Amino acid sequence: MADISEYKVGIVLSCEDIPKKGGKPMKVLKVDIGSEDDGGIPVVTTAPNVRDGSRVVVAPAGSTVVSEEGEEIQLTKSTVGGHPSWGMICDTRMLGWSGGAAGVAVQLDESFPVGTEPPASKPRPKQQEEDEVPAGPVEDGLFERKLTKEEKKKLAAEKRAAKKAAKAEKTT
Missing domain, CATH: 2.40.50.140 (Nucleic acid-binding proteins)
Incomplete structure (x- = not known):
């Protein structure tokens, strides 16, 4: 190496x-x-x-x-x-980084100053804070962010509650 x-x-x-x-x-x-x-x-x-x-x-x-x-x-x-x-x-x-294709130039963001040594491993996109993550799928460029287990459970509970409320409203 x-x-x-x-x-x-x-x-x-x-x-x-x-x-x-x-x-x-x-x-x-x-x-x-x-x-x-x-x-x-x-x-x-x-x-x-x-x-x-x-x-x-x-x-x-x-x-x-x-x-x-x-x-x-x-x-x-x-x-x-x-x-x-x-x-x-x-x-x-x-x-020596994992991922990426041979012959395709590594692209870095502006947080890496010109003239400095490159990072030892492939930089990952910064994670959003928990508070900033909206519920549901989020379009980010060409890809959709996957929901966490907690987000899926919360959405399922909200759907059940909405169904129950709609059913209760129909019967009254």
Whole structure:
């Protein structure tokens, strides 16, 4: 496993698609990793989910990555597809995190400052406080939050009470 303390949180300043020439489509990025390079460092990637403003993890030139075969490789400034690349955008496998797909860039939220070391494990969305959780399913983006056992019991009790009240009202 590579030493991720060498890696940096960066923000994509610019993202340019390179026309596909037989292989995977590539992107040329300028990424601010908090170093003395004011305009950011150039990075070439095939990660499909990188865009302007993405907060990503970068393995800069001089750091070590582990290949799929398990061998350690020290990154150097190089040229990829005719474009300079001074680092590599990291996916979850490169960081040793569980979950996530190979080749898909790790995306972090703004709570991780540019230029700092990435977290040792995959960050989880912050849990809402118990008081803030509304009863019933809540739409959060594309996914629906599942109800807890206590919430399900409460909803079932409310439904039973409403049925009982409606039945009592009918008979009177």
